[in-house]
Amino acid sequence: xxxxxxxxxxxxxxxxxxxxxxxxxxxxxxxxxxxxxxxxxxxxxxxxxxxxxxxxxxxxxxxxxxxxxxxxxxxxxxxxxxxxxxxxxxxxxxxxxxxxxxxxxxxxxxxxxxxxxxxxxxxxxxxxxxxxxxxxxxxxxxxxxxxxxxxxxxxxxxxxxxxxxxxxxxxxxxxxxxxxxxxxxxxxxxxxxxxxxxxxxxxxxxxxxxxxxxxxxxxxxxxxxxxxxxxxxxxxxxxxxxxxxxxxxxxxxx
Amino acid sequence: xxxxxxxxxxxxxxxxxxxxxxxxxxxxxxxxxxxxxxxxxxxxxxxxxxxxxxxxxxxxxxxxxxxxxxxxxxxxxxxxxxxxxxxxxxxxxxxxxxxxxxxxxxxxxxxxxxxxxxxxxxxxxxxxxxxxxxxxxxxxxxxxxxxxxxxxxxxxxxxxxxxxxxxxxxxxxxxxxxxxxxxxxxxxxxxxxxxxxxxxxxxxxxxxxxxxxxxxxxxxxxxxxxxxxxxxxxxxxxxxxxxxxxxxxxxxxxxxxxxxxxxxxxxxxxxxxxxxxxxxxxxxxxxxxxxxxxxxxxxxxxxxxxxxxxxxxxxxxxxxxxxxxxxxxxxxxxxxxxxxxxxxxxxxxxxxxxxxxxxxxxxxxxxxxxxxxxxxxxxxxxxxxxxxxxxxxxxxxxxxxxxxxxxxxxxxxxxxxxxxxxxxxxxxxxxxxxxxxxxxxxxxxxxxxxxxxxxxxxxxxxxxxxxxxxxxxxxxxxxxxx
Ligand SMILES: Nc1ncnc2c1ncn2[C@@H]1O[C@H](COP(=O)(O)OP(=O)(O)O)[C@@H](O)[C@H]1O
Ligand SMILES: [Mg+2]
Numbered sequence: 001x002x003x004x005x006x007x008x009x010x011x012x013x014x015x016x017x018x019x020x021x022x023x024x025x026x027x028x029x030x031x032x033x034x035x036x037x038x039x040x041x042x043x044x045x046x047x048x049x050x051x052x053x054x055x056x057x058x059x060x061x062x063x064x065x066x067x068x069x070x071x072x073x074x075x076x077x078x079x080x081x082x083x084x085x086x087x088x089x090x091x092x093x094x095x096x097x098x099x100x101x102x103x104x105x106x107x108x109x110x111x112x113x114x115x116x117x118x119x120x121x122x123x124x125x126x127x128x129x130x131x132x133x134x135x136x137x138x139x140x141x142x143x144x145x146x147x148x149x150x151x152x153x154x155x156x157x158x159x160x161x162x163x164x165x166x167x168x169x170x171x172x173x174x175x176x177x178x179x180x181x182x183x184x185x186x187x188x189x190x191x192x193x194x195x196x197x198x199x200x201x202x203x204x205x206x207x208x209x210x211x212x213x214x215x216x217x218x219x220x221x222x223x224x225x226x227x228x229x230x231x232x233x234x235x236x237x238x239x240x241x242x243x244x245x246x247x248x249x250x251x252x253x254x
Numbered sequence: 255x256x257x258x259x260x261x262x263x264x265x266x267x268x269x270x271x272x273x274x275x276x277x278x279x280x281x282x283x284x285x286x287x288x289x290x291x292x293x294x295x296x297x298x299x300x301x302x303x304x305x306x307x308x309x310x311x312x313x314x315x316x317x318x319x320x321x322x323x324x325x326x327x328x329x330x331x332x333x334x335x336x337x338x339x340x341x342x343x344x345x346x347x348x349x350x351x352x353x354x355x356x357x358x359x360x361x362x363x364x365x366x367x368x369x370x371x372x373x374x375x376x377x378x379x380x381x382x383x384x385x386x387x388x389x390x391x392x393x394x395x396x397x398x399x400x401x402x403x404x405x406x407x408x409x410x411x412x413x414x415x416x417x418x419x420x421x422x423x424x425x426x427x428x429x430x431x432x433x434x435x436x437x438x439x440x441x442x443x444x445x446x447x448x449x450x451x452x453x454x455x456x457x458x459x460x461x462x463x464x465x466x467x468x469x470x471x472x473x474x475x476x477x478x479x480x481x482x483x484x485x486x487x488x489x490x491x492x493x494x495x496x497x498x499x500x501x502x503x504x505x506x507x508x509x510x511x512x513x514x515x516x517x518x519x520x521x522x523x524x525x526x527x528x529x530x531x532x533x534x535x536x537x538x539x540x541x542x543x544x545x546x547x548x549x550x551x552x553x554x555x556x557x558x559x560x561x562x563x564x565x566x567x568x569x570x571x572x573x574x575x576x577x578x579x580x581x582x583x584x585x586x587x588x589x590x591x592x593x594x595x596x597x598x599x600x601x602x603x604x605x606x607x608x609x610x611x612x613x614x615x616x617x618x619x620x621x622x623x624x625x626x627x628x629x630x631x632x633x634x635x636x637x638x639x640x641x642x643x644x645x646x647x648x649x650x651x652x653x654x655x656x657x658x659x660x661x662x663x664x665x666x667x668x669x670x671x672x673x674x675x676x677x678x679x680x681x682x683x684x685x686x687x688x689x690x691x692x693x694x695x696x697x698x699x700x701x702x703x704x705x706x707x708x709x710x711x712x713x714x715x716x717x718x719x720x721x722x723x724x725x726x727x728x729x730x731x732x733x734x735x736x
Contacts, residue, residue, distance in 0.1 A: 073693050073695045076692055077693045088688040090689075092707055101694055101702060102689075
């Protein structure tokens with residue numbers, strides 16, 4: 001699905017990612033954890049095609065293709081979905097219109113005809129039920145006036161609509177109450193198949209009570225400093241990130 | 255980061271104008287230039303009554319004493335009125351308003367514009383008066399409307415058939431002394447639309463006028479006069495296009511609306527005159543005076559305008575709220591891309607008690623466009639409990655364009671409540687990327703975001719035209735971001 005090799009990236013000349021190597025196989029859920037400012041969102045941004053992050057070195061293969069050479073919208077249509085840490089408001093643009101445009105762009109890319117209005121609305125209804133979001137959300141403008149939790153649930157709803165092959169969820173759990181957290185986790189669990197993959201970026205282990213990752217990575221100062229199974233998340237929860245920092249400083253982990 | 259934004263923006267502002275074709279129609283033209291003689295020729299070509307010629311001459315003489323307004327925030331090149339042709343009309347014109355007599359090339363022209371002149375082909379529920387250069391060539395559904403007592407015809411026909419109505423109302427809202435371009439129009443206007451809705455009648459279809467400038471070096475000076483008698487209702491729409499040419503062309507129109515007691519007029523404009531090329535060469539100078547009076551109590555005028563065309567736009571559709579409880583509304587989206595300039599807004603004059611006005615203006619600037627909102631809210635001494643609310647928003651695409659807001663308030667009554675809000679925002683790179691990440695290319699993303707921004711205004715348009723307006727907004731910004 002995704003093979004990242006020695007990826008180095010910078011923002012405005014400041015080096016942020018300092019050599020990341022990572023492989024995600026179909027059907028896997030990877031969790032990326034790490035303290036604030038370690039580069040988790042920057043990694044997500046590079047994968048999604050955000051231009052202000054400069055890639056200085058390394059390669060990213062997605063389904064065998066050179067991902068870094070593709071425009072952001074093409075990556076999306078090829079099945080990469082980013083759940084934003086801070087979803088953007090687009091005033092006056094209804095969720096219906098926004099999603100219809102997005103879904104039909106995806107369909108066009110696959111050589112399919114656009115959905116009829118009624119088929120589209122039916123799909124919206126089904127997905128809303130599936131991810132258990134308030135049906136009113138979908139009638140409002142994109143994220144406009146949504147609460148923090150509503151915005152995150154809306155990301156999961158969009159993910160359900162677009163059925164990505166690789167979904168990257170950037171701290172979708174931050175700031176959520178337990179109910180919203182469950183909505184997010186259920187969304188992932190329902191959409192999980194043997195042929196798609198998830199990268200779940202999270203600061204806390206809490207989400208991982210609901211989403212069971214196959215692999216957990218710790219990102220610190222632009223490097224993956226530890227990779228292990230799901231038990232690593234628990235260890236982090238217990239010992240905190242200071243433990244990682246100390247280990248890195250003492251070169252215990254390299 | 256800045257660089258990416260610049261690149262994006264420079265790419266999205268270079269769309270092509272779709273209506274720039276020229277049709278080879280046999281035309282009668284008078285020699286270029288303006289004089290008393292020319293005014294007389296126009297009047298005589300139209301077989302006008304003496305009173306109208308007199309009124310034209312009065313206006314012309316007054317115009318000679320006037321100067322172009324210098325207060326707009328516009329750079330207007332010198333206009334040589336002796337280089338303009340003031341009258342051009344297709345040679346072959348239907349005598350009995352029958353479709354068979356129309357020059358086939360003319361019919362094709364309007365077909366190409368999406369305005370078929372055959373009634374059976376036209377959008378259901380829309381009657382059209384088609385005006386090319388100086389004359390109206392066809393008004394559809396005239397007979398159907400006449401059965402309800404509604405008069406909908408060209409201005410020239412109205413002068414012949416309903417001289418009393420024309421005499422009574424023409425110039426009653428926009429006198430020829432009003433401003434430089436109103437005086438010019440009153441002297442040389444050639445045609446336009448006339449509409450009268452009798453007492454108690456709700457007009458069952460949209461009425462519309464489609465203006466097309468076709469001939470080179472020709473100015474278009476039309477008048478629209480719309481009278482809604484007591485308890486009546488009409489929704490009216492105008493559209494306009496012109497060929498792409500390197501020379502600027504002048505369009506100076508007058509629209510007058512009179513609304514009696516309990517009557518309502520909705521007037522919508524989709525203005526898409528040729529805007530000039532990317533370097534700012536050519537394009538229409540659009541200098542228009544539009545004004546309506548809410549004469550009777552509980553009357554209402556609602557202006558909605560989508561202004562995407564013209565090199566220069568100067569217009570302030572206004573409401574005189576004379577009747578008690580009368581309502582004036584102004585909803586506007588004005589786009590300036592490339593080198594376009596717009597100075598547009600409204601005037602709401604509160605005279606009657608409990609009068610209410612609402613102003614929603616959405617300016618969109620891209621390229622090197624300059625967009626000014628200029629609005630006056632005036633509450634006279636006797637306008638007790640008048641209320642006015644203005645919302646003026648500006649959206650900038652890129653950093654070479656400009657947005658300006660000039661709100662004027664004159665309030666002479668203590669009980670009035672007048673509110674004004676203004677915002678300026680830049681189209682966000684974050685918003686565009688959010689769309690990109692969902693599979694929506696930047697060009698489409700901008701269309702989506704801009705239409706969202708303008709939605710409040712677009713929603714005021716008759717449904718048939720809202721979709722058109724959305725497409726137009728997107729096209730007019732094509733290439734401004736990429
Ligand atoms: N747009 C930006 N401009 C400049 N620096 C940035 C930008 N985004 C992130 N950074 C910097 O990159 C580093 C990593 O940030 P980020 O990827 O957001 O971390 P995380 O998501 O792990 O909290 C931080 O030092 C942050 O300040
Ligand atoms: Mg982050």
